[in-house]
Amino acid sequence: xxxxxxxxxxxxxxxxxxxTVTARERTADLVLIAEHAEAxxxxxxxxxxxxxxxxxxxxxxxLLAAVAARTSRIRLGTAVTVLGxxxxxxxxxxxxxxxxxxxxxxxxxxxxxxxxxPFALFGVDMRDYDVAFEEKLELLLQLNRDEQITxxxxxxxxxxxxxxxxxxxxxxxxxxxxxAGTPASAQRAGRLGLxxxxxxxxxxxxxxxxxxxxYRTAGQxxxxxxxxxxxxxxxxxxxxxxxxxxYPYYRDFLGPKHPGGSGLRVTPDFFEAGFHxxxxxxxxxxxxxxxxxxxxxxxxxxxxxxxxxGWGGQPLSLTxxxxxxxxxxxxxxxxxxxxx
Amino acid sequence: xxxxxxxxxxxxxxxxxxxTVTARERTADLVLIAEHAEAxxxxxxxxxxxxxxxxxxxxxxxLLAAVAARTSRIRLGTAVTVLGxxxxxxxxxxxxxxxxxxxxxxxxxxxxxxxxxPFALFGVDMRDYDVAFEEKLELLLQLNRDEQITxxxxxxxxxxxxxxxxxxxxxxxxxxxxxAGTPASAQRAGRLGLxxxxxxxxxxxxxxxxxxxxYRTAGQxxxxxxxxxxxxxxxxxxxxxxxxxxYPYYRDFLGPKHPGGSGLRVTPDFFEAGFHxxxxxxxxxxxxxxxxxxxxxxxxxxxxxxxxxGWGGQPLSLTxxxxxxxxxxxxxxxxxxxxx
Numbered sequence: 001x002x003x004x005x006x007x008x009x010x011x012x013x014x015x016x017x018x019x020t021v022t023a024r025e026r027t028a029d030l031v032l033i034a035e036h037a038e039a040x041x042x043x044x045x046x047x048x049x050x051x052x053x054x055x056x057x058x059x060x061x062x063l064l065a066a067v068a069a070r071t072s073r074i075r076l077g078t079a080v081t082v083l084g085x086x087x088x089x090x091x092x093x094x095x096x097x098x099x100x101x102x103x104x105x106x107x108x109x110x111x112x113x114x115x116x117x118p119f120a121l122f123g124v125d126m127r128d129y130d131v132a133f134e135e136k137l138e139l140l141l142q143l144n145r146d147e148q149i150t151x152x153x154x155x156x157x158x159x160x161x162x163x164x165x166x167x168x169x170x171x172x173x174x175x176x177x178x179x180a181g182t183p184a185s186a187q188r189a190g191r192l193g194l195x196x197x198x199x200x201x202x203x204x205x206x207x208x209x210x211x212x213x214x215y216r217t218a219g220q221x222x223x224x225x226x227x228x229x230x231x232x233x234x235x236x237x238x239x240x241x242x243x244x245x246x247y248p249y250y251r252d253f254l255g256p257k258h259p260g261g262s263g264l265r266v267t268p269d270f271f272e273a274g275f276h277x278x279x280x281x282x283x284x285x286x287x288x289x290x291x292x293x294x295x296x297x298x299x300x301x302x303x304x305x306x307x308x309x310g311w312g313g314q315p316l317s318l319t320x321x322x323x324x325x326x327x328x329x330x331x332x333x334x335x336x337x338x339x340x
Numbered sequence: 341x342x343x344x345x346x347x348x349x350x351x352x353x354x355x356x357x358x359x360t361v362t363a364r365e366r367t368a369d370l371v372l373i374a375e376h377a378e379a380x381x382x383x384x385x386x387x388x389x390x391x392x393x394x395x396x397x398x399x400x401x402x403l404l405a406a407v408a409a410r411t412s413r414i415r416l417g418t419a420v421t422v423l424g425x426x427x428x429x430x431x432x433x434x435x436x437x438x439x440x441x442x443x444x445x446x447x448x449x450x451x452x453x454x455x456x457x458p459f460a461l462f463g464v465d466m467r468d469y470d471v472a473f474e475e476k477l478e479l480l481l482q483l484n485r486d487e488q489i490t491x492x493x494x495x496x497x498x499x500x501x502x503x504x505x506x507x508x509x510x511x512x513x514x515x516x517x518x519x520a521g522t523p524a525s526a527q528r529a530g531r532l533g534l535x536x537x538x539x540x541x542x543x544x545x546x547x548x549x550x551x552x553x554x555y556r557t558a559g560q561x562x563x564x565x566x567x568x569x570x571x572x573x574x575x576x577x578x579x580x581x582x583x584x585x586x587y588p589y590y591r592d593f594l595g596p597k598h599p600g601g602s603g604l605r606v607t608p609d610f611f612e613a614g615f616h617x618x619x620x621x622x623x624x625x626x627x628x629x630x631x632x633x634x635x636x637x638x639x640x641x642x643x644x645x646x647x648x649x650g651w652g653g654q655p656l657s658l659t660x661x662x663x664x665x666x667x668x669x670x671x672x673x674x675x676x677x678x679x680x
Contacts (some may be wrong), residue, residue: 023506027440031409051433053487053505058433062405066441069371069409089461090430093391093398100367100396101406110556121429121504147393157463164461165393166363214440 001338002304003331004044005037005323006079006231009057012257012313016248021313026056027063029319034067035311036320038074040327046077046109046306049313051118054257061094061106068102076102079231079233079306080111084132085118087156088140092173099168106168110137110196111178112185128155138176141192144172151321162169176229179211183221186211190218195227197306200275200280202233208280209299227302230296232275233311236289236316236325247271249312250283260275282307286329293330297337341678342644343671344384345508346419346571347662350596352653356588367403368657372406373650376660378414386449391457394597398662401434401446408442411428418440419571419646420451420518420537424472425458425489426498427496428480432504432513434443439508446508450477451518452525463530468495484512498585516569519551526551527638530558535567537646540620542573548620549639558670569644570636573614573651574622575658576629576665583624587611589652590623593622622647626669633670637677645674 011026034045047057057063064076065109076098081091091108099106112133113119116126135153142149143164152158152265178190178197189196196215199206200271203303212228219226233250237243249265264270274281280296293305310319351366374385385407387397397403404416416438421431431448452494453459453474456466464472475493483504492498500661517529518537529536536555540548552568559566573590577583591606604610614621620636622629633645647666650659 024440024443024509027437027506031441051505051509053503056506057437058505059401059430059437061399062401062434062437063441065402065405066409069406085428087462090399094402097367097397097399097402100364101403102372103364117503121499121502122427162461163393164455165391165398166367166396167393169364285439 001302001335002043003307003334004042004046004304005033005130005307006046006048006307007014007033007308007310008048008079009050009055009063010246010257010311011054011056011252012252014258015313016252017315019313019315023056029310029316030057030063031066031070032316033319033323034074035070036323039329040323042074042323042327043306044075044077044107044306045071046079046107048079049081049118050115051121052115052152054261054263061098064099064106068098068105073105075105075149077107077176078109078333079308080109080113080196082115082118082198083110083136083140084129085122085124086136088143089156089159089162089164090137092140092143093166095173096168097258099173103109104111104169107174107176108140109176109178112141112270114180126157131155140175144175157279159292173178180210181207183214185275186215187218190215190226193217193219193222193225195229197229197231197304198230198231202279202281205278205280205296205299208296212300212302227303228300230300230302231308232280232281232282232308233287234307234309234322234326236286236322237284238325239285240288243275246283246312246314249314251312255314286325290330290333293334294337297334341642341675342383343647343674344382344415344644345373345388345647345649346386346388347373347648347650348388348419349390349395349403350593350597350651351394351396352592353655354598355655356592357655361653363396363642367649369656371389371405371406371410372656373659373663375410375416378411379602380663381671382414382663382667384415384417384447384644384646385411385445386419388419389421389458390455391453391461394601394603400437403577404446404559405438405441408438408445413445415445415447416455417447418449419648420449420453420539422453422455422458423450423476423480424453424469425462425464426476428483429496429499429504431608432480432483435513436506436508439465439513440506444509446510447514447516448480449516449518450480451520452522454520464495471495480515481520484515485657486637521547521551523551523554526555530555530566533565535569537569537644540570540572542619542621545618545620545636545639550634552640552642562637566639567643569646570620570640570642571646571648572620572622572668574629574647574649574661574662576626576670577624579625580628583615586623586652588653591605591652593652626665630670630673633674634677638673
């Protein structure tokens with residue numbers, strides 16, 4: 001079982017505990033979180049891609065290259081790459097370069113995207129949202145397979161015998177499909193035989209299990225190519241009081257990052273709902289979260305778990321402590337489940 | 341005086357001395373060259389951007405982010421960024437991220453480009469070569485100045501009140517204009533008050549001096565904003581025999597990188613011509629190259645010298661020895677000239 005961490009890279013400039021955080025500090029902290037994840041024995045680090053002042057990472061491959069230079073073992077990926085708004089050629093070049101720099105540790109998780117900014121920024125009409133994603137995924141898979149590309153589509157200039165360089169160290173970059181809850185997306189990933197990452201983000205275990213079912217049923221023709229990942233918010237605390245005390249960070253994680261900004265309105269009730277034993281959110285003490293993750297595993301048989309950590313403007317020391325507890329007390333029994 | 345190194349990142353897969361080099365090894369060596377440049381006290385490291393299997397770097401910001409994580413002082417730039425073929429928004433995001441990761445050491449040198457590949461790859465019609473460069477330079481300068489951008493042009497989708505993130509650590513990214521010999525380009529850089537990097541590549545000192553004149557004359561309105569850089573091929577050897585012996589590497593540096601590939605035909609006579617005291621190529625012993633660079637300085641009063649090193653498939657040990665000699669015996673008297 002493959003267990004890693006991720007960050008959306010949101011930037012809370014004035015934190016719940018009254019600190020001021022700059023983009024420079026947040027960027028440096030992300031690299032330190034990745035280093036710590038490797039140090040405690042986890043398997044991966046991934047960052048989101050957003051094109052807004054509410055987040056510090058708009059160029060995941062650039063951030064991950066710095067992480068590559070500071071680590072030697074963890075896999076480096078995205079959570080997620082908004083493929084429809086991007087150029088698959090540039091994306092492939094960036095991640096092939098990352099793969100060379102990291103000795104074969106680069107991955108991409110592509111998603112349809114939840115924000116309009118990148119589409120506006122890169123001139124992709126939202127009416128082309130679906131065709132852009134499908135076309136570009138097809139092109140990305142072709143780039144991953146062949147060095148020389150001839151391609152023609154609606155959402156990117158044509159390629160005629162183009163040689164794309166460099167090639168990655170790995171035979172091909174692992175390309176995951178990220179979904180937030182759309183069964184049709186899970187189904188397509190299964191049909192294509194691509195690994196699937198479910199951004200569970202608090203959904204009931206039953207819903208995650210249903211998506212996993214849809215995926216595996218659609219992928220029956222090539223079961224050996226299927227891999228299921230689940231991503232979820234996580235923070236391991238010393239006790240329940242500490243967990244409840246994280247509310248202001250969680251509110252700022254999902255809510256507006258600055259006065260007047262956009263985001264979810266996270267009420268105390270909303271926060272409380274995530275503590276339900278069947279909610280796919282993992283904030284709490286190691287014993288409780290160990291049980292919740294065992295239940296998630298029983299229901300979905302995931303191959304990878306990706307913990308969203310270091311959120312909401314919490315100080316780095318808090319993230320580190322949570323990772324220490326996670327690695328020491330939650331991960332070993334979780335890994336043991338897969339060995340049974 | 342600011343003295344750095346650069347690489348075009350060409351990949352000679354079978355070297356003159358019979359080794360086989362992979363893209364992975366070449367990439368790792370580039371990071372080591374940058375580390376060594378910092379270790380011996382140089383000021384900068386830059387890489388070219390090419391979109392062809394003859395070169396390993398198509399994503400300079402990704403490579404430079406790994407260098408940023410391994411160094412603490414040298415400036416990180418490009419030699420050059422083919423702006424006309426790229427999206428200035430993505431470029432700015434990548435280098436702003438690099439600036440955050442490197443604590444304010446990122447730079448961009450934009451050039452018009454000598455190869456057709458990137459234009460074909462990114463769908464820029466070569467008939468738009470000039471307008472694409474001019475429009476995109478204007479947009480890049482605007483991105484560097486303002487966080488919120490409204491822009492409309494022919495060669496990239498329009499932007500309407502777009503917020504571009506992240507912002508760099510530096511007030512603005514240093515944006516140099518790279519020219520290979522076109523006086524009109526030097527003139528425009530002067531008129532815009534942008535720093536100029538002349539890729540001298542063997543031209544007679546007199547031609548470099550003429551370009552410098554054109555630049556400074558065009559920039560008379562804002563002399564304090566002008567900075568002149570000169571880039572040139574360099575390798576410091578122990579003696580003249582060693583310098584002459586570098587011919588096969590130099591041939592593979594500028595010539596075809598693989599059987600049937602494209603490139604200059606570098607004859608022994610062509611190689612020999614570069615040893616002329618007034619040729620802006622710096623291969624030879626420290627005393628001789630010290631004199632040649634002093635003459636270049638006398639003729640141009642450059643503010644920055646950028647040495648193209650580690651070329652043609654030469655082993656890393658050779659590059660390191662050359663950098664050691666350069667830093668020990670050539671750089672100190674050169675820096676002293678500027679202090680006079």
